[in-house]
Amino acid sequence: MKKNRLITFGCSYTYGQGLPDCENIPIINLHRLKPSQMGWPTLVSNYLDLDLVNMSHPGSSNFEILYSILEFNFQPNDTVVIMWSHYLRDLFFTRWFKSLIFRRRLGLWKKTTIARRWIDQMSERDYAMKTWIYMHHAGLHLENLNLKYIHYPAAPDELEAYPSIVELKNLYTHGIIFVDKSLDNIHPGIQSQKIMADEIYKILNED
Numbered sequence: 574m575k576k577n578r579l580i581t582f583g584c585s586y587t588y589g590q591g592l593p594d595c596e597n598i599p600i601i602n603l604h605r606l607k608p609s610q611m612g613w614p615t616l617v618s619n620y621l622d623l624d625l626v627n628m629s630h631p632g633s634s635n636f637e638i639l640y641s642i643l644e645f646n647f648q649p650n651d652t653v654v655i656m657w658s659h660y661l662r663d664l665f666f667t668r669w670f671k672s673l674i675f676r677r678r679l680g681l682w683k684k685t686t687i688a689r690r691w692i693d694q695m696s697e698r699d700y701a702m703k704t705w706i707y708m709h710h711a712g713l714h715l716e717n718l719n720l721k722y723i724h725y726p727a728a729p730d731e732l733e734a735y736p737s738i739v740e741l742k743n744l745y746t747h748g749i750i751f752v753d754k755s756l757d758n759i760h761p762g763i764q765s766q767k768i769m770a771d772e773i774y775k776i777l778n779e780d
Contacts, residue, residue: 578648579623581614582638583656586727587629588612591755592763611763614654616770621777623652632678634662639707643714653715653722654773657708660700660731663691701735709739716742723776747772 581587589595589609608614608627618625628641635657642655663679679691708724715722722743726732729746749769753762761769 576622576624577650577652578626579614579618579621580626580645580647580651580653581617581629581656582641582653583629583727584633584638584658584662585629585631585760586658586749587614587627587656588631589614589760589766590631591757591760592766593756611766613766613770613773616767617654617773617777620770620774621652629656632662632680633658634664634678634680635660635704635707636662637664637678639711640664642711647715647718647720649719651720652777653720654777655708655711655722655724657704657724657726659728660704661695661697663700698735701732702738704732705735705737705739705741708741708744709737712742721777723773725773725776745772745776 585591587608589612592609592611594611595607595609608629612627614625614627614629628645630637633641638655638657642653647653661681665677665679677687679687681692708726712722712724724741724744726744726746727749729748733746747769749761749765751761751765752768753764754760755762
């Protein structure tokens with residue numbers, strides 16, 4: 574008999590980038606194409622005795638997270654946790670958009686001509702407002718499917734600087750608490766992942 578599932582969406586914080594089983598590959602600096610088994614999604618799924626489907630991807634924007642939610646084939650009794658990313662990211666569609674490898678992600682870390690043009694036109698308020706709308710739309714979609722879900726932004730302080738124009742349900746603004754860092758010295762380490770897992774488990778268990 575199959576277990577019910579935990580479905581997680583997010584960026585590198587949810588993927589577990591930089592953890593010992595998910596280091597960057599030398600020279601080409603690409604992550605291994607498999608999420609870490611040491612991150613908060615695995616811990617929460619173990620706590621709840623659920624099968625895990627981790628749909629996160631490093632560098633994901635909140636637009637990509639919403640798109641992944643809308644195209645995902647949910648099943649009844651799925652539990653969904655969305656760790657929304659930093660809002661200053663974007664994504665645009667290409668001919669090969671369906672492949673994760675060919676998705677054109679834009680972020681402040683990018684040095685391409687397209688990224689520089691995007692940065693020149695970027696507005697923090699604009700991207701914060703869009704994120705609130707993405708979250709609202711994702712919530713409506715999951716409610717329509719009658720699924721249990723929570724919004725858990727990785728950096729809620731960024732969004733709170735630009736108050737929401739929509740009312741959101743199931744929003745938790747604990748954010749990421751860094752007590753240690755991963756091997757890349759950028760992302761949350763093992764202890765920080767454990768703290769996030771405990772917080773998310775507590776929220777889901779109370780609900």
